[in-house]
Amino acid sequence: MNLEEYAAKQSVLVPAGVPTPRGVVCRSAEQASDAVAKIGPSVIKAQVPTGKRGKSGGIKMADNAEQGAAAAHAILGMTIGGSRVERVLVEERCPIERELYAAVLIDVSSRSPLVLFSTEGGMDIEEVAEQKPDAIRRHVVDVKHGFDTSDAAALLSGLDLGPATDALGDVLVRLYRAFCENDAELVEINPLAILRGGKVVALDCKFVLDDASTFRQPELAKVASPPKMTDLEQRGAAHGLRFIQLDGNVGVLANGAGLTMTTMDVINHFGGKPANFLEIGGEAYTKAEVALDLVLSNPGVKSLVVNFCGAFARTDVMAEGVVMAWESLKPKIPAFFSIHGTGEDEAVKLVRERLGIEPYDFMEDAVKAAVEAAK
Template sequence: MNFLEHVAKARVLAPAGIPVPRAVHCGTPEEAQAAFAELGPCMVKAQVPTGKRGKAGGIKPANTAEEARARAADILGMQIDGHPVGSVLLEEQARIAREFYAAILIDTVGRRPLVLFSTEGGMDIEEVAATRPDALRRHRVDLDSGFDAAAARAMLSGLDLSGAEEQVAGILVALYATSGRIDAELIEINPLALLADGRVVALDCKLTLDDSAAFRQTDLAGSAAEEPMTDLEREGAANGLKFIQLDGDVGVLANGAGLTMTTMDVISHCGGRPANFLEIGGEAYTKSEAALKLVLSNPGVKSLVVNFCGAFARTDVMAEGVVTAWKRLAPDIPVFFSIHGTGEDEAVRLVREGLGQEPFDLMEDAVQAAVDAAHSGAHPAAQSQASGGAAR
């Protein structure tokens, strides 16, 4: 779940005691004009769940009420990185002395929270991290000891923060505590600005929460930003299916998000391009026809790989759903199966007798056949015969 800047500041940073500028969230140019009376000279900022807004022209200053109205009119309706701008945040202008960078994220390799800080904040922090990694301080948090003021001071030791060391340390500690409380995958403040009057203020915030924790964060999850969706993705959501449309030509139908991602990776490894993410694990196997229709409705799909691996889920039940759906929809593209796990023998028999297809012993062989078929346009029967000993 991604969140817009105004939500992250008002709902997360401010309640945690992290200073933020005065601001008004506006949906029309008229509202922006009225907000100027409260704020005075301000920045008009596009509200989209993506970075690089300034470089895209989505952040502009306004020094009069009429300018605020005009800037909002210019920004509203823009497309920034595929996201339409539906609202703007008017924020009081700040006299910036220095720009820092601070973030809390999950270190997936070390499997623990990671605190980041740099004295070189701003729009090009990615370049700083890539070209001068020493300019970015990293602290991997021991979950037993946590991250307190002493740890924050040690992390900042030796840095010239122009007298703002205690303020910055306090903000880092508050960020860490907040990230755990709200199940955040990322809280990033860039810039964390030292103002001319000596205050340290969060001038921006990027916030991402773990989707699987939505049941614990029901109040906050309801404020998540809407992600742009294709017509097929909206259809999938309406059917309770997590479907992501891609620009490849090999369709994917698998059970479980991990197996689906693995199948997509193998498609890429074999020289192909996956056309979608769609998994039918759990109760989604009862929606085989809707799922298959989604995959086949993507105009770029030239072949399909079906990859089932059952533990608690029975592969024969999933296979029966796909075979029945295939017969009803009668698509004219090659399909290749890899089936392993609980109910495997019955699943293989269903595919063999129902579709005349022979599932492959190895997932890699099924994927490679699907990639080859997408490239050549060969009929599935020809592919099955050509694979010889690779099939059952």
């Protein structure tokens, strides 16, 4: 779940003690005009849960109230990254001396939090990583030890940051603490600015909340932007199914997130394109018809892979649900089954006798056949 900039600053950075500029959230040009009149020279920024707002015309300067109203009028109602701009953040303009970058995220390779810092702030970090990889400092955090001022000092060592070094180190420590306490997947400040006089201020903030932690972070969940979903995804959510619609042509019905992603990877390996992600487990018997209908309702689907692997969940029970759904919906596309684990003999027999489909001995063969059939 993504937080817009204003929410990330108010709900994450400010409680963590990270300095931010004065700002007011406005929903109209009139409100923006009043805000600029009180704040003075300001930056008017579109509030959407996506990046590249500046390149899209969603960030403008205003020296006075009249310019503030004009800027807000131009930004409100825009569509940026698929999101309509319904509010702007009017924020005091700061005298920037230097723009830096700081972030904390999960490092997949080490399975640990990773603190990033770069002197190349204000740019897309992906561009920095590609053009100047040495400009990004990295610190993999040992969660047993945490990240303290000595770690921050080591990360910033030799970067010629002058008197602001200690303040920057303090921000990094606070940022890591905020990352942990708020169950974040990512907290990023770009740019983290050194102002004239040496003050360090977070001029922007991107925050991504771990979806699985919303029960622990109800206040953050309230201010998070609702995920954009297709009609099929909304239908799946209404039935308690995690369905993600993709632009491929091979439908996927598998039990469990891991097996589903593996199946999608194998589809890609054989030159196909998966049409969906759909996590369904032992509940397949009760939700099979809804799940199958979701997969088949994607207009791009030309073939279907059904991949079941049971341990505690019995594959014959899951197969019974799919067979009943198939008999009810009567789809016309070719389907390719792979069934292994507890109850597989009964499941294979069930699919063979009631659907007239012979399951494959190997998942790879079922996927390969589905990819060929979708061409």
